[in-house]
Amino acid sequence: MNRNILVLxxxxxxxxxxxxxxxxxxxFTPPVLGPAVTNEVGRILGYQPLFSxxxxxxxxxxxxxxxxxxxxxxxxxxxxxxxxxxxxDTRAKIATEVTLMFVILTMATGILWxxxxxxxxxxxEPRLTTYFIMTLLVIAYFVLRNSIEDEERRATYAAVFGIxxxxxxxxxxxxxxxxxxxxxxxxxxxxxxxxxxxxxxxLIGLFGMLMIAYAIFHTRMREELVHDRLEAVKAALEG
Amino acid sequence: MxxxxxxxxxxxxxxxxxxxxxxxxxxxxxxxxxxxxxxLTMVIYQVALSQSGTAFDPRNIAxxxxxxxxxxxxxxxxxxxxxxxxxxxxxxxxxxxxVDRPVIFFAKAIGNLIFxxxxxxxxxxxxxxxxxxxxxxxxxxxxxPLALLAGAIGISGVGTLLATMSVNxxxxxxxxxxxxxxxxxxxxxxxxxxxxxxxxxxDGSVQQFWTGMGMMAGFDAIMLLASFALYxxxxxx
Amino acid sequence: xxxxxxxxxxLVVPSLPYVAGAYAILWIALVAYIGMAYSRVGRLEKEIxxxxxxxxxxxxxx
Numbered sequence: 001m002n003r004n005i006l007v008l009x010x011x012x013x014x015x016x017x018x019x020x021x022x023x024x025x026x027x028f029t030p031p032v033l034g035p036a037v038t039n040e041v042g043r044i045l046g047y048q049p050l051f052s053x054x055x056x057x058x059x060x061x062x063x064x065x066x067x068x069x070x071x072x073x074x075x076x077x078x079x080x081x082x083x084x085x086x087x088x089d090t091r092a093k094i095a096t097e098v099t100l101m102f103v104i105l106t107m108a109t110g111i112l113w114x115x116x117x118x119x120x121x122x123x124x125e126p127r128l129t130t131y132f133i134m135t136l137l138v139i140a141y142f143v144l145r146n147s148i149e150d151e152e153r154r155a156t157y158a159a160v161f162g163i164x165x166x167x168x169x170x171x172x173x174x175x176x177x178x179x180x181x182x183x184x185x186x187x188x189x190x191x192x193x194x195x196x197x198x199x200x201x202x203l204i205g206l207f208g209m210l211m212i213a214y215a216i217f218h219t220r221m222r223e224e225l226v227h228d229r230l231e232a233v234k235a236a237l238e239g
Numbered sequence: 240m241x242x243x244x245x246x247x248x249x250x251x252x253x254x255x256x257x258x259x260x261x262x263x264x265x266x267x268x269x270x271x272x273x274x275x276x277x278x279l280t281m282v283i284y285q286v287a288l289s290q291s292g293t294a295f296d297p298r299n300i301a302x303x304x305x306x307x308x309x310x311x312x313x314x315x316x317x318x319x320x321x322x323x324x325x326x327x328x329x330x331x332x333x334x335x336x337x338v339d340r341p342v343i344f345f346a347k348a349i350g351n352l353i354f355x356x357x358x359x360x361x362x363x364x365x366x367x368x369x370x371x372x373x374x375x376x377x378x379x380x381x382x383x384p385l386a387l388l389a390g391a392i393g394i395s396g397v398g399t400l401l402a403t404m405s406v407n408x409x410x411x412x413x414x415x416x417x418x419x420x421x422x423x424x425x426x427x428x429x430x431x432x433x434x435x436x437x438x439x440x441x442d443g444s445v446q447q448f449w450t451g452m453g454m455m456a457g458f459d460a461i462m463l464l465a466s467f468a469l470y471x472x473x474x475x476x
Numbered sequence: 477x478x479x480x481x482x483x484x485x486x487l488v489v490p491s492l493p494y495v496a497g498a499y500a501i502l503w504i505a506l507v508a509y510i511g512m513a514y515s516r517v518g519r520l521e522k523e524i525x526x527x528x529x530x531x532x533x534x535x536x537x538x
Contacts, residue, residue, distance in 0.1 A: 011510065022499070052491040055498045062502065081472050105505055109498040116494040136421035143417045147408040157404050160469045161418060164400070167465050168422050175425035175454050179432045212506060219513045226520040233527045237534075 004222065011215035017208030018058075024201035025057035032056075032198075052116040057201055059109040061209040063131065066102030067169070069095050069213050070134070073141075074166035077159035089155035092162055093145070094220045098213060100138045106131050126176040133172050137165040251338045255346035258329075259320070260353070269319060269354050273312045277362045280308040281369055288370075297370045302434035305366060306390065306427055312362075313355050313394050314419055317402040318412045320351055325406045334474060344399065344470040352395035359387050377440020382448055386437060389455035390430035393462060397422060400466040403473050426462075429454035 032053040076092035079085075110131065114123045122128070144161055148154035263269050284304055288297060297304070324330040324347075333343055363383070376383075398419060405415035433451025436444040 052495060054495050058499060058502055081469075101505070101509055105502055108501045108505075112494045112498040112501075116491045133421050133424050136417075140417045140421060143410070144404070144408065144414060147410040147414050149409070153407065156472050156475075157407075160400075160472055161404070163469060164397070164462070164465050165422065167461060168425065171458055171461065172425040175429055175458070178450060178454060179428050212510075216506075216510060216513065219510065219517065223513055223517045223520065226517055226524060230520055230524050230527070233524060233531060237527060237531055 003218065007215050007218040007222070010211045011219075014208045014211030014215060017204050017211065018061075019208075021057060021061075021201050021205030021208055024197065024204065025054055029057075029198045029201050030195065052113055055109055055113045057205050058209075059106065059113060060202065061206040062102055062109065063106040063127075064206060065209045065213045066099050066106055066131075066134070068210065069102060069217070070099040070138075070166055070169065072217075073099060073162040077162040077166075080155055080159045081163075084152070086151075086155065089158065090224050091221065092159060094217055094224065096138055096141050096162060097220065098216050100135070100142075101216070102213065103131055103135045103138060107135060126173065129176045130169065130173040134169050137168065141165060248339055248342050252342050252346045255333070255338075255343065256350055259346075259350040262323075263354070269316055270357060272319065273316045273354065273358045274361055276315050277308050277312045277358055278365065280311060281366060284308075284370065296373075298438060301366070301371060301438050302431045304370070305363070305434065306431050308362060308366070309355070309359060309390070309394070310420070310423070310427065312358050313351075313391075313398060314412070314415055316354050316358070317351055317395070317398040317419075318405070318415050320347070320354070321399075321402040321406040322411070330403075330474070340471040340474055341467060343474060344467055347403075348396050348399040348466075351399055352391055355391045355395055356388070359391060363387075376438060378437030378444065378448065382437035383434065385452065386430060386433040386448070386455070389433075389452055389459060390426060393426045393455060393459045394423065396459065396463040397466050400470055400473065403470070422462075426455060426458045429458065 031051065072095040073092050076088045076095060080088035080092060107128070110128050111121060114125065114128065115121050141158060141161055145154055145158050148157060288295070321330075324333075401418045401422070402415055405411055405418065408414045410417075429451045433448050433455065436447035436451065
């Protein structure tokens with residue numbers, strides 16, 4: 001019962017923090033400045049504020065959280081392979097489910113951002129590409145799970161694939177950045193050089209998002225446990 | 240004692256590899272199916288490029304086309320190689336025998352690597368003959384083989400692990416595709432970049448080639464180590 | 477709100493739909509996901525309560 005109260009308070013706190021981050025991002029942080037605005041003689045009058053950069057304050061926390069949750073897929077995968085206990089498989093599965101949710105949200109917010117910044121719905125930019133690959137890896141994880149019936153084998157294979165997919169994701173990120181792509185030489189303007197209040201809004205959003213991730217994970221975990229208990233009760237009733 | 244064990248492992252390794260190669264020499268099944276598949280891919284390329292006009296130089300996308308062919312043929316080969324093991328009960332027999340699991344992994348991976356390399360060696364001249372008649376090859380002669388080898392090592396190493404999983408699922412080759420493509424994405428990107436630098440040449444191509452090679456080497460080292468370590472769990476389940 | 481910020485925001489209205497869309501998608505998806513998980517937990521727990529009760533009753537009657 002204590003766990004449930006903790007989870008609920010984390011959820012509420014996460015909601016409050018992300019809302020605070022949201023309000024800070026829009027009403028208090030200075031905008032990130034884009035290209036210079038010049039007059040006829042070429043004197044710089046000022047810089048065009050990038051309102052679309054506001055997506056950053058949610059996009060990046062979600063992206064970072066998704067990666068952190070994906071770490072738990074691999075972590076519980078390792079734990080499962082070490083102990084062969086079913087609970088770790090369940091945990092890994094739920095962590096992957098939360099990862100799927102978060103990578104899809106990262107992609108959705110990222111796509112809207114690129115649409116405005118570069119005028120195209122999709123750009124093969126390192127970060128977006130990495131997340132696209134991550135989405136596919138997570139989907140592959142569930143395809144693999146669904147195509148195995150034997151419970152222990154399913155858990156083992158899923159653990160192995162979860163670990164190897166988690167190793168693959170940062171490699172994918174590194175390689176997409178380093179390999180020169182002739183098609184779209186693009187540089188993201190976000191990240192780095194955040195001023196105080198921008199950093200604060202970002203960090204508050206990040207912590208809020210992590211708490212929400214924690215709450216989702218444990219709510220889903222509780223659902224699985226209740227589900228297992230239900231099956232046990234049903235079996236007892238029939239038997 | 241350790242030396243003796245190593246000697247035994249080496250003998251077992253050779254025995255498994257030997258079995259795969261002898262079976263292939265007898266049936267020629269893998270090479271024919273993979274080779275034909277590669278050849279058919281060339282036909283599809285012709286269709287794909289048929290409307291691209293005379294100004295279009297296929298050299299610009301040659302590296303990508305080549306690796307595309309290798310990806311699909313290697314998936315076919317990997318699936319077949321492990322399906323054989325399973326259908327004939329070889330894998331179970333191997334598991335019952337006191338063979339070290341890592342030995343099984345390396346023997347199967349090297350076998351797959353050899354088949355993939357043979358297919359690559361056969362495909363390249365055909366591809367060059369069909370698509371690269373005009374224009375010349377810009378890089379040093381050893382660049383292409385080196386890039387092919389680095390890519391093939393990663394494909395067959397991780398591919399062996401994935402194929403061992405996928406043959407034990409309901410989806411089989413479909414599951415292999417779904418697992419294989421996103422995992423291989425970084426390797427393929429580096430492989431195409433290195434191969435492309437070798438084919439096209441130009442400013443900075445040597446540097447681009449070595450960057451790609453370095454990335455592939457890194458991928459191969461990390462992913463092979465991971466596959467090697469995890470293989471034991473896969474065959475045990 | 478800072479009047480300077482207000483003026484600046486008037487300049488950037490074209491990007492508003494995308495920013496609003498991004499936030500909306502994020503919020504709606506998260507709320508829906510959490511809400512669904514909670515309602516499922518609630519339903520399952522109710523079901524369990526009923527079943528456990530009948531199990532107990534049967535235990536007594538038997």
